[in-house]
Amino acid sequence: MPEAKYLLVGSSHAALEALRSIRHFDPDGSMAMLTRDVYRPYSPTILPYVVSGRSKPAAVMLRDEAFFEANNCAFVPEAVAQSLDAKARTVRLENGESWRYERLLIATGAAPAIPPVKGIDDVRFHVLRSLEDATGLRSAMGSSRHAVVLGAGLVGLHAAENMAEAGLKVSVVEMQGHVLPGYFDAKASERIEAAFTGHGVKLYLNHKVVAVEPRDGGHSCAVHLEDGKVLQADLLLVATGVRPVTDWLNGSGIAVDKGVLVDEAMRTNVEGVWAAGDVAQAVDFHTGQPALIGIIPTAVEQGRIAGQGMADDPYVKAYPGGIPVNTYRFFGRVALSIGQAAASGDVEVSEHDDGGYRRVVLSDNRLVGYASVDEPFDVGIMGELIRRKVDLTAVKDAFIARPVETGRRLMSEQWR
Amino acid sequence: MGAAFDTIAFKGSLCDGCGDCMTACSSAKKGASRLSIVPGASEKVFELAICRQCGDPKCAMVCPSGALAKDGGSGVIGWDADKCIDCLLCTAGCAYGGIAVDPGISRVAKCDMCDGDPACVKSCPTGALEYRKAGSIYNEYGGKEDLFVPGLSGCLGCNSELIMRHTMRKIGRNSVLATPPGCIPGMGSVGYNGKTGTKVPVFHPLLTNTASMLAGIRRHYDRIGRKDIVVMALAGDGGTADCGFHAVSGAAERGDKILYICVDNEGYMNTGMQRSGTTPYGSWTSTTPVGEHMKGKTQDAKNLPMIMAAHKCRYVATASTGYMEDLYEKLDRAVEASFEGFAYLHIYSPCPTGWRVPSSKVIEACRMSVESNFVTLWEYTPKTGIRFTRSPDNALPVSAYVKMIGKYRHLSQDQLDHIQAKVDEQVALLKVMAADSPPPPAAHRPPAGSSTPAGGETSQTSLRREISRN
Ligand SMILES: Cc1cc2nc3c(=O)[nH]c(=O)nc-3n(C[C@H](O)[C@H](O)[C@H](O)COP(=O)(O)OP(=O)(O)OC[C@H]3O[C@@H](n4cnc5c(N)ncnc54)[C@H](O)[C@@H]3O)c2cc1C
Numbered sequence: 001m002p003e004a005k006y007l008l009v010g011s012s013h014a015a016l017e018a019l020r021s022i023r024h025f026d027p028d029g030s031m032a033m034l035t036r037d038v039y040r041p042y043s044p045t046i047l048p049y050v051v052s053g054r055s056k057p058a059a060v061m062l063r064d065e066a067f068f069e070a071n072n073c074a075f076v077p078e079a080v081a082q083s084l085d086a087k088a089r090t091v092r093l094e095n096g097e098s099w100r101y102e103r104l105l106i107a108t109g110a111a112p113a114i115p116p117v118k119g120i121d122d123v124r125f126h127v128l129r130s131l132e133d134a135t136g137l138r139s140a141m142g143s144s145r146h147a148v149v150l151g152a153g154l155v156g157l158h159a160a161e162n163m164a165e166a167g168l169k170v171s172v173v174e175m176q177g178h179v180l181p182g183y184f185d186a187k188a189s190e191r192i193e194a195a196f197t198g199h200g201v202k203l204y205l206n207h208k209v210v211a212v213e214p215r216d217g218g219h220s221c222a223v224h225l226e227d228g229k230v231l232q233a234d235l236l237l238v239a240t241g242v243r244p245v246t247d248w249l250n251g252s253g254i255a256v257d258k259g260v261l262v263d264e265a266m267r268t269n270v271e272g273v274w275a276a277g278d279v280a281q282a283v284d285f286h287t288g289q290p291a292l293i294g295i296i297p298t299a300v301e302q303g304r305i306a307g308q309g310m311a312d313d314p315y316v317k318a319y320p321g322g323i324p325v326n327t328y329r330f331f332g333r334v335a336l337s338i339g340q341a342a343a344s345g346d347v348e349v350s351e352h353d354d355g356g357y358r359r360v361v362l363s364d365n366r367l368v369g370y371a372s373v374d375e376p377f378d379v380g381i382m383g384e385l386i387r388r389k390v391d392l393t394a395v396k397d398a399f400i401a402r403p404v405e406t407g408r409r410l411m412s413e414q415w416r
Numbered sequence: 417m418g419a420a421f422d423t424i425a426f427k428g429s430l431c432d433g434c435g436d437c438m439t440a441c442s443s444a445k446k447g448a449s450r451l452s453i454v455p456g457a458s459e460k461v462f463e464l465a466i467c468r469q470c471g472d473p474k475c476a477m478v479c480p481s482g483a484l485a486k487d488g489g490s491g492v493i494g495w496d497a498d499k500c501i502d503c504l505l506c507t508a509g510c511a512y513g514g515i516a517v518d519p520g521i522s523r524v525a526k527c528d529m530c531d532g533d534p535a536c537v538k539s540c541p542t543g544a545l546e547y548r549k550a551g552s553i554y555n556e557y558g559g560k561e562d563l564f565v566p567g568l569s570g571c572l573g574c575n576s577e578l579i580m581r582h583t584m585r586k587i588g589r590n591s592v593l594a595t596p597p598g599c600i601p602g603m604g605s606v607g608y609n610g611k612t613g614t615k616v617p618v619f620h621p622l623l624t625n626t627a628s629m630l631a632g633i634r635r636h637y638d639r640i641g642r643k644d645i646v647v648m649a650l651a652g653d654g655g656t657a658d659c660g661f662h663a664v665s666g667a668a669e670r671g672d673k674i675l676y677i678c679v680d681n682e683g684y685m686n687t688g689m690q691r692s693g694t695t696p697y698g699s700w701t702s703t704t705p706v707g708e709h710m711k712g713k714t715q716d717a718k719n720l721p722m723i724m725a726a727h728k729c730r731y732v733a734t735a736s737t738g739y740m741e742d743l744y745e746k747l748d749r750a751v752e753a754s755f756e757g758f759a760y761l762h763i764y765s766p767c768p769t770g771w772r773v774p775s776s777k778v779i780e781a782c783r784m785s786v787e788s789n790f791v792t793l794w795e796y797t798p799k800t801g802i803r804f805t806r807s808p809d810n811a812l813p814v815s816a817y818v819k820m821i822g823k824y825r826h827l828s829q830d831q832l833d834h835i836q837a838k839v840d841e842q843v844a845l846l847k848v849m850a851a852d853s854p855p856p857p858a859a860h861r862p863p864a865g866s867s868t869p870a871g872g873e874t875s876q877t878s879l880r881r882e883i884s885r886n
Pocket of ligand 1: 155326
């Protein structure tokens with residue numbers, strides 16, 4: 001039976017960062033990275049650019065073979081984990097093979113969540129999470145004219161823009177009242193929505209899909225909305241969110257809520273098993289409660305902490321909690337958000353709306369959220385001010401009037 | 417991969433906010449400036465946002481396209497315009513504002529250090545921005561042959577060992593080395609059991625006769641026509657400033673062609689940390705203890721390099737391992753001068769054991785000693801006179817340096833004031849000697865009870881006259 005001291009399941013951001021931090025401390029311990037993918041590591045985030053044609057599929061790999069050789073890590077593609085026996089410390093693959101481990105990282109990420117819409121199993125639809133999905137969507141785009149996208153989150157909007165730019169008639173259906181809910185407040189979202197409408201994309205906000213049915217012998221489909229409207233689609237993309245890939249952990253004893261539950265060191269409830277990235281449900285910085293925050297910065301940070309723990313690195317620091325971050329480009333424009341940027345109620349909000357739009361959210365004279373459209377800012381600096389809960393009392397006026405300049409100043413002072 | 421990298425350093429206290437660096441950057445890069453100077457907490461204080469070329473670059477870690485990566489040779493985090501998909505996640509990774517959107521092109525832009533010749537640094541009129549090349553010096557000389565045996569028994573973090581190994585790597589095999597009693601032979605460089613601790617001829621003169629013996633060796637080589645041998649000493653401050661001084665002074669006065677390097681750790685450290693002539697006022701040593709009555713050394717140190725300048729040697733310079741590029745330039749000039757006359761290099765060398773400095777803070781102590789003007793970096797030739805190689809202006813208060821050093825832990829405010837006044841006086845005097853500047857203010861009197869000899873209080877004008885007469 002093949003075995004590894006460090007067994008990493010998944011080959012994306014979380015697992016790669018764990019690899020790095022393990023090797024930082026332990027250059028020799030045997031290591032293997034198993035992944036369902038056929039390809040060397042790549043990021044799901046790049047997929048919209050594969051769809052648009054800007055990035056060539058062969059050029060999106062984040063690591064080459066030499067990297068795995070240099071890091072003394074066996075890279076095993078087409079290895080789909082099917083079950084985990086935590087007592088025997090083995091992971092069983094779909095092809096029947098088993099791997100024994102001393103320390104295991106669960107980094108299987110997330111997969112598209114398919115909503116329970118009537119008829120969904122009878123129609124052909126696309127999702128966007130893997131490189132195959134992206135190349136499949138790209139070629140389908142070439143032969144389609146009417147696209148319907150379910151969901152106006154990051155994935156749905158990226159794909160909608162790709163398809164609109166490729167000349168398709170695109171409709172987006174979203175249950176909530178605005179696009180990118182959670183990241184942006186209504187005013188920011190409206191700017192983004194106007195850009196989409198301006199590029200011919202039809203947005204059905206506050207709309208719910210109740211059924212889909214095949215048409216044309218399965219070549220297209222009809223999308224029925226709750227209010228009776230019917231949209232025709234020869235390309236249907238489902239982008240209504242993601243769910244952590246935890247099915248292979250059923251029966252293993254690993255505690256799973258929405259994702260794999262982990263403590264501040266990314267340990268699961270089972271000894272010798274860590275989890276990081278989109279698959280993990282770690283503490284949220286704002287609420288202090290376990291939450292899913294499926295973005296690269298949290299996947300990287302969690303991967304680093306998990307790797308340090310796996311290698312017994314004594315300098316590991318507790319996970320401070322995830323902070324939502326969104327750097328979003330649409331039709332060449334910029335929308336950015338970090339923290340509780342859409343919050344209202346018990347917070348102090350300052351908005352600026354001339355040319356660019358920005359919304360600064362303070363609580364107790366400390367920054368808790370910041371969003372902007374058409375007015376870039378240093379997201380990392382604002383994130384650091386939020387994370388460190390820096391008291392802005394003395395600089396509040398300057399911060400509200402000139403947040404970028406003042407943020408740079410504050411961080412420069414902190415780093416001295 | 418290189419072991420160390422060159423960096424752009426920012427000294428906020430020198431920045432006047434003129435913005436020339438940003439103009440230079442944006443014209444060199446034909447876009448938005450990649451560094452930004454912003455107003456600081458109070459008027460006339462400025463802060464800087466620039467890429468720090470992190471060893472652990474978060475911008476690269478969060479990049480989904482593999483467009484950012486640290487170059488193992490230069491240390492620069494490179495940005496690949498073709499791979500970049502403009503998602504801006506890198507701006508969320510960086511907590512320094514070191515990679516930001518250039519609004520003109522709607523893409524990110526970051527400092528690439530202009531291939532080792534940064535435009536911002538060249539345009540900075542105050543010296544607030546500096547391009548520090550210590551990294552490539554370490555890499556270059558780290559690759560050269562080490563002329564000492566491995567496993568010298570210096571203390572952990574010994575700065576003198578750093579100086580020895582660097583110096584001899586630079587000078588190379590064509591040398592004859594004298595190491596009079598002190599830490600340098602003490603840690604094993606002269607060797608054991610009939611074997612030397614170096615790969616060059618080394619000998620162990622008395623404390624008193626180093627320069628005289630070297631003078632003879634040089635004359636021998638002159639006689640047999642070998643013009644390529646560096647005849648040199650790596651000596652301590654005791655062997656140079658005290659017991660060996662007459663020999664050093666004599667050789668300098670005769671203009672013997674010698675490279676004399678004094679590694680000044682301000683005392684007799686290898687014999688148990690006794691005070692020497694270069695031990696500064698207030699220092700704890702085993703012979704100037706701190707107790708109810710005594711509070712460390714009661715006399716001021718003699719400024720040996722100034723004394724050597726007064727000998728009108730071919731070359732005199734001070735240096736510090738906190739400023740390696742400066743040290744290496746001076747070594748070059750000193751070696752060259754040693755073929756023509758007496759070359760004297762005085763290297764300040766904090767001693768972690770004897771000064772009570774953590775070994776991890778030795779280089780920081782070097783830097784702080786210079787930034788506070790406790791020691792100054794300058795060079796002298798008979799033609800050019802004294803020239804500062806690092807400006808003594810806008811110095812930090814000497815307390816900032818003293819508080820890092822354990823041997824000053826007991827200092828009273830009075831003692832500290834005396835040290836500050838002494839430092840100011842030294843700098844003022846050097847400035848007088850370096851240029852036509854107005855006469856310096858009168859020296860501060862040492863606190864009551866101290867026994868500073870009357871000679872230590874000579875007014876600068878008379879000293880100046882004396883030196884110029886020399
Ligand atoms: C279209 C799109 C756009 C996005 N845009 C952004 C963005 O702008 N900013 C941002 O921060 N985030 C964005 N994200 C989210 C971001 O990509 C994820 O947060 C990140 O990839 C999470 O990394 P991960 O390592 O946790 O998991 P994933 O990237 O999901 O990787 C999971 C890995 O596990 C492997 N795997 C899964 N199941 C198995 C199994 N059973 N056996 C073996 N291997 C398995 C997969 O092959 C894969 O290698 C986007 C995602 C998508 C899809």
